Amino acid sequence: MKVFKFGGASVQSIERIQLVADILRSYPNEKILIVISAMGKTTNALEKVAEAFFNNHKEEALQLFEAVKQNHLTTAKYLLVTHYNEALERLSHFFTEVEWLLHDKPVRDFDYYYDQIVCAGELLSTGIVSAYLNEVGIDNSWIDVRDIVRTDNNFRDANIDWTFTQQKVNSEILPLFEDSNLVITQGFIGATDDNESTTLGREGSDYTAAVFANMLDADSQTIWKDVEGVMNADPKAFPDAQFISDLNYTEVIEMAYYGAQVIHPKTIKPLQNKGIPLQVKCFLDKTLPGTIIHNKPVKNLPPIIVVKPQQALIHLHSRDFSFVGEKPVADLYELLAEIRIKPNLMQTGAVSIQVCLDDRPEKIEKLALAASAFFEVEVEKGLTLLTIRHYNEAILQKMIAGHTIELRQQSPETVQVLMLPTR
Template identity: 75%
Template structure:
């Protein structure tokens, strides 16, 4: 049993979907569970639909969603003949699921509506890919993962109920493999015990695949991407980025924790628990070896560079110049937990605390407002967080040249610099 995950870039055009079919065909003599993301930038487009809806711009939300509908219908027209009508009936159900919501008015929190709307991207893409595989002579069983993955109701970052999900995998998914070698489903999404759609965190399809790999005791998991394998930096930002042939679980967890987009932060633990190797391979050339990630030690790694833009820095200063000891810090962590926002850096001084976070405007605003009960609060935005593992001082100076450093944390292995253009 293998688990494959195809990201949005691998299914964003008809030719690439055809290429996915060619890859799967070469493995179709063995059982494979396939997790597929939303096509291209569909998730971004659906986020704009959710924002417009929540802000009361109903007509705009419907128009934006209509564009998404037509894009998927056009893709299906190019790919399908005999399976087209059946697919249209299936897609119509998903379209209705969202449009029914968009004709209403929001009465719950934004994150709830985000999940109900954004989840449709994976449902649309997998329905189209499944129909194309079947039409291409690759018998495939499509599954709605919301019937399999039970989660809590922490919308936009839901936690999986492993006991319930394991039972569903054993009773439903394994049974399907008695009928076909290929089972195709969605990443990133699940549902609560009240059948409300949830998402597992942005870019969570890698994690979905890892959960399946764990519960199916898979021999391996493969993530198919549009690069040769794992690189030491984003090749779109660093054209001279180096390919890394081999990594271990711990290094990848560190990379993901600091914001590297190559693999979702939660992906490694389910694999590590059962010693399942993870391969990152190129869907443009399936014969390239790719990167293997395992539990062995790896030496001689190059500097690994991660850049996160759109950062906010909150400086919290005690009102009476008293020390920010245990209680103020504990109060801050409680606020972060309540608002469900994760700090990228926390640095404490005698009378102040500095916190670097992803700039999610509604959460930053709430955090600043709530923290103002205990602290004087200053907020700076438009910052960039640079993280370098296995850093070299000369290289670090080049990367920070021309920037004003707002915050810096350094260990023998890793340096983080929060900065803005000088």
């Protein structure tokens, strides 16, 4: 048993969906669970739909969703012949799910609506890909992952109920392999006890695949991407990024923790628990060896660079110049947990605390307002968080040139710098 995950870039066009079929033909006798992301930039487009809806711009939300809808229908029309009607019936069901919601008015938190709308991306892409594979003779079974992956209601970052989900894998997924070698499902999404859609965090399809690999006792998990393998930096931002042939679980967890987009932060643990190797391979050239991630020591790694833009820095200062001790810090952590936002960097002084977070305006506003009950609060936006693992002074100076440093933390292995462009 293998688990494959195909990201949005690998299904963003007709030609690339055809490449997916070509890859699968290379594994004719393997039983493979295939997890597929939303096509191309669909998730971004659906996020704009959710924002327009939540801001009570109903007509704009409907127009934006109509564009998403037409993109998928066009892809299906050009890709499918004999299986078009079957695919259209499935797609129409998911279109209706979202359109029904968009005719309502928001009365709950944004994160709830985000999940109900954005989850459509994976459902639409898998519906089209599954129909195409069946049409070209690559027999497969399709299943809605929301019937399998049970989560809590922590919308946009839901936690999986492992016991319930394992039972569903055993009773619903394993029997599908008796009829075909390939089972296709979605990444990134799940559902609550009340059948409300949830998402597992951005880039959560990797995590979904790892959960299934763990529960199916897979031989391996492979993530198919549009790069040679894992690089030491984002090749779109750093054209001279270096390929890394092998890594260990610990290093990848560190990279993910600091924000590297190559692997979802939660992906490694389910694999590490059962010693399942993870491969990152290039779907544009399936003959390339890719990167293998395992549990063995790895030495002489190059500097690994992670850049996170759109950061907010919250300055918290005690009102009466009393020391910031255990109680204020504990109160702050309680607030962070309550608002469900994770700090990327924290620094504590005698009478102040600085907290760096992803700039999610609604949550930043909630945190600042709540913290103002016991701190003087100032919010600074427009910052970038730079993290370099295995850094050297030369690469650090190159990366911070032209910037003003707001915050810096470092250890022998890792340096983090929160910075603004110098005005």
